[in-house]
Amino acid sequence: MSAARPPEGAKAPSGGSEPHAVGERGGHMRAPVLMQVSGLKVAYGKIKAVKGIDLDLREGEITTLVGANGAGKSTTLLALSGLVKKTDGRVLFDGRDLTRMAPHRIVAGGVVQVAEGRATLTTLTVRENLELGAYTRRDKGSRAHDLDYVFNLFPVLKERASGLAGNLSGGEQQMLAIGRALMARPRLLLLDEPSMGLAPIIVQDIFRTLREINRAGLTIFLVEQNVRQALKIAQRGYVIETGRIVLDGSGRELLVNPRVQEAYLGS
Numbered sequence: 520m521s522a523a524r525p526p527e528g529a530k531a532p533s534g535g536s537e538p539h540a541v542g543e544r545g546g547h548m549r550a551p552v553l554m555q556v557s558g559l560k561v562a563y564g565k566i567k568a569v570k571g572i573d574l575d576l577r578e579g580e581i582t583t584l585v586g587a588n589g590a591g592k593s594t595t596l597l598a599l600s601g602l603v604k605k606t607d608g609r610v611l612f613d614g615r616d617l618t619r620m621a622p623h624r625i626v627a628g629g630v631v632q633v634a635e636g637r638a639t640l641t642t643l644t645v646r647e648n649l650e651l652g653a654y655t656r657r658d659k660g661s662r663a664h665d666l667d668y669v670f671n672l673f674p675v676l677k678e679r680a681s682g683l684a685g686n687l688s689g690g691e692q693q694m695l696a697i698g699r700a701l702m703a704r705p706r707l708l709l710l711d712e713p714s715m716g717l718a719p720i721i722v723q724d725i726f727r728t729l730r731e732i733n734r735a736g737l738t739i740f741l742v743e744q745n746v747r748q749a750l751k752i753a754q755r756g757y758v759i760e761t762g763r764i765v766l767d768g769s770g771r772e773l774l775v776n777p778r779v780q781e782a783y784l785g786s
């Protein structure tokens with residue numbers, strides 16, 4: 520059965536593959552902005568990795584940030600999670616200022632990043648890894664329910680629940696990392712290149728599941744080098760080049776944008 524409860528903070532689905540819902544009079548009703556990033560700058564010593572970017576992450580949407588190697592994607596995510604120091608700029612989340620908040624408080628506030636490089640704890644079981652995801656939560660009661668939700672999304676994790684995470688394939692470890700983040704009941708899920716190193720068929724599978732999680736109402740910010748796949752599932756996209764946003768638009772608009780096609784889609 521697939522009628523699992525969506526993660527906390529979930530709202531109504533955001534309208535399938537449409538960039539946003541269309542209002543009664545044919546006008547576009549945009550969902551409210553859940554996270555607003557303005558003028559974000561990050562430097563590593565003399566290296567200016569992010570040079571003043573603005574992003575609106577709207578409630579219930581998948582927003583993607585795409586770009587080449589070294590463009591500043593991971594740095595942007597780390598800054599939102601509070602894991603690197605911002606040189607300048609401001610991050611508002613649901614009206615609260617996260618700009619200088621400590622990473623653990625950002626997580627507790629509902630902004631949860633999926634561990635990079637599938638950093639699962641290989642000597643623990645799959646189930647133990649998932650339970651650790653719920654560790655920061657105060658309400659322990661609904662854990663079993665959330666575990667069911669994750670097992671519904673990723674049946675393979677249920678089959679392998681008692682096995683060691685270290686024995687999972689790369690794709691399964693990525694699923695476990697996503698599942699673990701969901702156990703923290705995020706309101707905004709951050710992902711850094713979940714497709715990295717995975718076979719195309721597994722990537723499709725993971726992206727399909729991200730769509731499903733999003734349809735259940737969760738807001739997602741997806742950083743990707745796999746520009747085509749990311750733009751296909753995202754309602755909204757930003758293109759970053761050497762620390763600056765050079766293009767933005769709906770996922771569909773960007774997919775057919777000549778500049779995007781030439782630079783990222785090999786056509």
Ligand SMILES: Nc1ncnc2c1ncn2[C@@H]1O[C@H](COP(=O)(O)OP(=O)(O)OP(=O)(O)O)[C@@H](O)[C@H]1O
Pocket residue numbers: 563566567568586587588589590591592593594595744
């Ligand atoms: N810890 C660091 N110290 C110094 N420079 C760094 C550090 N991390 C990243 N950089 C530099 O900052 C810039 C942006 O890097 P970042 O990792 O954010 O890019 P990215 O878009 O995530 O790239 P990729 O697609 O390869 O993951 C690059 O020039 C990179 O070399």
Ligand SMILES: [Mg+2]
Pocket residue numbers: 592593594711
């Ligand atoms: Mg990166």
